Amino acid sequence: MIxxxxxxxxxxxxxYLTMRGMNLLIAAPxxxxxxxxxxxxxxxxxxxxxxxxxxxxxxxxxFTGFIASWYLMFLAGAIFGKVMEDxxxxxxxxxxxxxxxxxxxxxxxxxxxxxxxxYGGVSLFVVAFSVYPMAxxxxxxxxxxxxxxxxxxxxxxxTFTMTSAGSPEIQNWIPxxxxxxxxxxxxxxxxxxxxxxxxFGYWWLKKMINKALANGERFVxxxxxxxxxxxxxxxNPLLSMIPLAVVLIISFIFHNSxxxxxxxxxxxxxxxxxxxxxxxxxxxxxxxVGDGAMGAxxxxxxxxxxxxxxGVVKATPSFEAAVDxxxxxxxxxxxxxxxxxxxxxxxxxxxxxxxxxALPLLAPHYLDLGxxxxxxxxxxxxxxxxxxxxxxxxYVVTTIRSIAGETHKDAYPAFGALTVVVPILGTVLAVILFxxxx
Numbered sequence: 001m002i003x004x005x006x007x008x009x010x011x012x013x014x015x016y017l018t019m020r021g022m023n024l025l026i027a028a029p030x031x032x033x034x035x036x037x038x039x040x041x042x043x044x045x046x047x048x049x050x051x052x053x054x055x056x057x058x059x060x061x062x063f064t065g066f067i068a069s070w071y072l073m074f075l076a077g078a079i080f081g082k083v084m085e086d087x088x089x090x091x092x093x094x095x096x097x098x099x100x101x102x103x104x105x106x107x108x109x110x111x112x113x114x115x116x117x118x119y120g121g122v123s124l125f126v127v128a129f130s131v132y133p134m135a136x137x138x139x140x141x142x143x144x145x146x147x148x149x150x151x152x153x154x155x156x157x158x159t160f161t162m163t164s165a166g167s168p169e170i171q172n173w174i175p176x177x178x179x180x181x182x183x184x185x186x187x188x189x190x191x192x193x194x195x196x197x198x199x200f201g202y203w204w205l206k207k208m209i210n211k212a213l214a215n216g217e218r219f220v221x222x223x224x225x226x227x228x229x230x231x232x233x234x235x236n237p238l239l240s241m242i243p244l245a246v247v248l249i250i251s252f253i254f255h256n257s258x259x260x261x262x263x264x265x266x267x268x269x270x271x272x273x274x275x276x277x278x279x280x281x282x283x284x285x286x287x288x289v290g291d292g293a294m295g296a297x298x299x300x301x302x303x304x305x306x307x308x309x310x311g312v313v314k315a316t317p318s319f320e321a322a323v324d325x326x327x328x329x330x331x332x333x334x335x336x337x338x339x340x341x342x343x344x345x346x347x348x349x350x351x352x353x354x355x356x357x358a359l360p361l362l363a364p365h366y367l368d369l370g371x372x373x374x375x376x377x378x379x380x381x382x383x384x385x386x387x388x389x390x391x392x393x394x395y396v397v398t399t400i401r402s403i404a405g406e407t408h409k410d411a412y413p414a415f416g417a418l419t420v421v422v423p424i425l426g427t428v429l430a431v432i433l434f435x436x437x438x
Contacts, residue, residue, distance in 0.1 A: 003318030006038020011347055011392075014309065018392035019408045021401075027392070028305040028349075032059050032312040039316035053315035062311020066304045066353060073170055074300045076267035079292035080247075081122045081129060083271055086288035087278035088233065089240035090117065094134045096237035106142040107152050107205055110135040114156025115198075120244025121168040121251070121263075121270055124157040128399045129295060131156075145217040148209055150404045151414035154396075155205060158389065158419050159426070160197040162351075163381040165190035168251045168263055172381055174355040178363035179373040183251070186378030189433045193382060193426045201422045208414050222405070235278045243273040298402075302394030303350045310348030310357050323361060333371045334431045337362055338383035342427070346387030349394060355384050375434040383427040389419035 014031040018024065033043070036055035042048035043055045084090040094113040101109055110131060117127045128150075135149050162169045165187035172183055179185075247270040254262035275285065282288070313319050326340040340362055345354025359380070366376055389396055391408055396419075400411045 003039040003316055004321070006035050007313055007316060007318045007322075007347075009038070010035035010309075010313075014306075014349070014392045015390055018397060019412075024302050024305045024349075024392070024394060024397055028309045029059060032309040035309075035316065036312050039318055041312070041315065055312055058311045058315045059308040062314075062357075063304045063308035065311075066307040066356065067300055069356070070170060070352065071296070071300055072264050073267070074296040075293060076264050076271070077122060078296035078299065079289050080243075080267050080270045080274070081117070081127060082288040082292035082295065083274045083282075083285065084117070084122060084240075084243065085129070086283055086285065087240075087274055087281045088235055089243065089274055089278050089281075090122075090131070091134060092234040092237040092240045093117070093244075094131065095234065098134075098138065104142070106138040106144060107148065107209060108202060109138055110149070110152040111156035111202060111205070114153055115161045116241075116244070118157045118161040118169065119164070119167055119248075120241070121247030121267055122244075124162055124169055124395070127157045128153045128403050132403050140219050140221070143219045144209055145212045146219055146404075147406055147410040148205070148212070148414055150400045150406055150411045151205060151208075151418050153399055153404075154389065154415050155201050155418040155422070158351075158385055158395065159201060159423055160194040163378075163385045163423075164194045165378065166248070166252075168247055168266060170263065171351045171355065171384055173263060174352060175359060175363075175377040175381055178359040179367070179377050181373050181377045185374040186430075186434070189375075189430055189438050190378055192433060192438075193378075193430045196429055197422050197426045200425070201418050204422070205414070205418060208417070233281060235281045239277050242277055243270040246270050246273045299394070299398065302398060303353060306349035306392065306394055307353035307356070310344065310350075310353055313347050314357055332431060332435050333366050333369055334375060334379045334434055337366055337371075337376055338379045338427050338431060341380040342383040342387045342424070345384045346390050349388060349390065349392045349396075351384035351388035354388060355380065372434070379427065379430050379434065382423060382430050386420055386423035386427060389416065389423075391416070 010031045013034060014027055017027040033055055036043065041053055041055055045054050045057050048054040093116060097112050098109045113131050113134065114127050118124050131153060135152060139146050139149055161167055163171050165184045175181060247266045250266035250269045251262050254265060323340060326336050329336040341354055341358045344358040345351050348354050348357060367373060391412055400406050400408060400415065
């Protein structure tokens with residue numbers, strides 16, 4: 001019981017410190033230390049028996065292990081996002097979308113722009129960086145409260161695209177290694193779930209915005225807003241979509257032979273295609289690559305910090321007890337799998353980190369029970385994108401604070417509604433449809 005209190009108390013404290021503005025690179029190891037102490041884990045390896053769990057080793061193993069596994073994918077995705085931005089390709093695609101649906105649907109334009117870039121292969125960790133300038137301009141012109149920008153960015157990036165069949169995002173690729181599936185696992189159900197999340201989530205976003213407008217909220221400019229004129233020398237929007245297609249095609253061709261490593265080649269191909277097609281539009285290609293690399297370091301460091309927290313949690317007796325309870329839930333094994341991955345993603349603050357911790361434990365257990373690996377792949381992928389967006393999540397903190405400059409108090413209610421509640425409902429729908437034999 002004391003261990004359980006420490007585990008969930010540590011998570012609650014991590015959320016509280018995050019809401020108070022503490023840096024994740026500090027908050028995560030501090031709260032992980034609390035979890036270790038309450039669960040009786042030695043702090044240093046010198047105080048533990050040889051090979052036994054301890055705070056320092058388990059935290060740093062989780063931290064460095066995640067970076068070792070995913071850094072090149074983060075790097076390629078971040079650079080791809082930056083070269084798309086610097087060449088004007090991202091703006092071109094975004095403005096083309098706006099031109100088709102109109103300024104009155106500014107929030108929808110932001111959501112669609114994020115969705116196109118995310119499903120096209122731009123890492124969700126950097127999509128927000130690319131789309132935010134356009135989102136700020138659109139919300140200013142439409143006079144919409146700016147505190148909803150992070151919600152629009154998160155909804156378009158981390159819900160109906162991130163975990164859908166065929167998505168090149170790592171959240172859709174991690175299960176492949178453990179379940180021997182493909183990125184298109186459970187595609188029939190995935191289509192239904194994605195459409196549901198897209199329609200319901202946008203309806204909810206519009207309802208929240210309209211309520212704020214009715215209460216007198218409007219766009220409030222800040223001294224830190226960009227004042228540069230809108231870029232006019234943009235490349236052709238249709239040509240700008242070619243690099244996105246390149247990422248999808250290459251990832252499809254090589255996923256059987258290379259698995260998750262195919263994404264590195266695919267994103268690198270997208271970078272090359274962007275340069276070749278739009279090289280005359282670049283302002284500073286070298287700076288874009290450098291900025292992308294730095295963005296990758298920040299994104300993966302924030303994520304690895306909370307994965308390290310999960311690494312300590314994973315080594316505790318209370319975690320093992322919790323997994324036993326979740327895997328023993330009566331009824332469809334899909335329910336237990338989805339719930340376990342969602343909770344672990346919440347504990348780690350990362351959908352990808354949650355899968356990386358949970359699936360090595362859960363996959364053999366459920367496959368031995370004869371669970372359809374495609375159904376399990378899609379269920380856990382969708383569920384991983386729910387509780388990962390609790391306030392302490394690396395993506396949440398980066399989007400709300402670093403990119404949009406908002407506070408959790410103002411921006412998180414809408415952000416959490418769309419990136420936590422909507423995916424939970426999507427997971428429930430997926431499990432029901434798979435249970436019905438679809």
